[in-house]
Amino acid sequence: MASEPASPPEGTPKSPSTGAPAVAKVATGIDGFDTITFGGLPKGRPSLVCGAAGCGKTLFATTFLVNGATRFGEPGVFMSFEERAEDLVANVASLGYDLDGLVAQGKLAIDHVRVERSEIEETGEYDLEGLFIRLGFAVDSIGAKRIVLDTIETLFAGFSDETVLRAELRRLFGWIKDRGLTAIITGERGDGQLTRQGMEEYVSDCVVLLDNRVEDQITTRRLRVVKYRGSAHGTNEYPFLIDAEGISVLPVTAADLDYTIAEGVASTGIPGLDAMLEPGGFHRGTSILVSGESGTGKTMITSSMIGAACARGERCMSFVFEESGDQIIRNARSIGLDLARHVEAGLLRFEAARPSLYGLEMHLARMHRDIDRFAPSVVVVDPLSALRGPPAELQATMLRMVDMLKSRGITAIFTSLREDGSLDHDSNFGVSSLMDAWIKLLNVEANGERSRTLYVIKARGMRHSNQVREFSMSGDGIALVEAYIGPAGVLTGTARIVQEAEEAAAVLRREQESRRRRREAERRRHSLERQIDELRATLEAAAEEEAVLLSEDEMREAMLTSERRILSTRRGGTQ
């Protein structure tokens, strides 16, 4: 109730004002209703709120009056034809509405009109001037701007002259318009028409239909603006919620994709996982799917992400469907996360509910409202796959849930039990395409043990590791282990350790072998060098010998020459 509707609903004209003077409207203060009607109920005119018993007509009307009195400075008159004033006060006290207090302050007047057929004898002509006088008196006494007639059709049970009654009702609605009162007339749903007595004949400006449908034993309240003369309005059926917080209508069929993108990167709180993502975390405002079978550690991973966000001072809201908040807090303690501290600090809130408690729409409606009130920057839905419903509806609901979160710039973390990211075994569609990032968790079973692994299937807008990584959970948190990737495939657990040992042994063997070969080669080289040295020595010896022989030859030649000269001298004597 606190927050103003942020954006107009889609599927309707964007704005009712296209030059022509728009119908003046009066805000009801009901969450969402003012959004789908672009401002509320038509000012100074009667509106019809109809529906079967137990649809919340009286509550809708009461909320209209209480909000008028407390928030918009418009006092109101509640004319009840069914409940006594005391009952009415008691019924809405649980919503925190203090009707007695408002009456005492002169902001509200309650008049119970009792119509008891058995006490009334008709003896001739009459009219309902008394009703007008009572209403007029109540309105004048507090200067009311709003009135509620709940349920005026009861008059048909009290008076037999229908002609008079219809004429008087017509006069009454004319009177309401003349007085400029914004009125809600409630009517019980009838056969083949909106109300039993055809009240829609008289109240033609705005008709709101409330509905309470049961599908698969789950009740969903819905609201539809059947008509709104002179104004555009959301035409869909919108789920609405009645609980301790009052009534809220949820215009949740946003189809626009024109939301602004939150900037920045948020760490996951798991260093190894951050390292797998190039920017060191996920982009803010994205939707992240963590899928995996039960026992793969989805909740612990989301808890880590929550813990990291809270540690940064961000607000987190966790919708859990299979565990209680306390249980998650306790379990998170086992990996060294103290979430209770954040809960106490008001940064973290768990909203636990069984999936079967409400219908899909109601879950969405509740989330919508809680998120609006708590304004978290991170939302966790754990697990998404717990929500059940007809496939088409499920898909639409998921889409709207993701849209709703994205349009608010909230980082959304969903977990899913389905490995393939689909919502249902029997269906082909999945939520994975709606997600910006997808982490898949897988327990690898081999050698009589199971190892936890994870990998990032996709992460829009960032580079990410394509590796399957093993991780472990301990009192120090979640730690990613360096993966073994080798010729034998990706190995995890002890197989990885064994393989790594084998690998190490093989490396050692190879090293020894290569050292041996190196030594061998060296030896061979040494021996060759030695041979070269020997040959060179032989060569030198040969050269020396050659030189000796050569010089001996020369000496011999010289000797021969000189001997010849001596001989010739001796023969000739002269020369």
Added chain:
Amino acid sequence: MNGSEPTEDGLDTDAAGMAEEDRYHLRLYVAGQTSKSLTAMANLKRFCEEHLAGHYDIEVIDLMKNPQLAAGDQILAIPTLVRRLPAPLKRIIGDLSNTEKVLVGLDIRPQNLPEKNPAAKADGV
């Protein structure tokens, strides 16, 4: 007859012979001087004189003047005749033109009706 004055028209002269609970305390609600109101007042006067002479008080309340009184007796239709006493409370709406229905509505005992109608005054004396 001036409808604007909330009048105490009851005749207190002859209460001697009547037990208090047998006395009819009637209240007629009207809204201004409409023809229906005037008819109802005339009819009521005539009727009381005929059937309840001496045993009745009539109070006429004009809601135009005193709108706050409408809620107390759960008045919706105008004119409405309320039998305050004897208990239980009875409401008769309309201009009281159907005498038979008025008698039924006011729960006037049958033995009083047929023969005592003409003798109403004698009874009262």
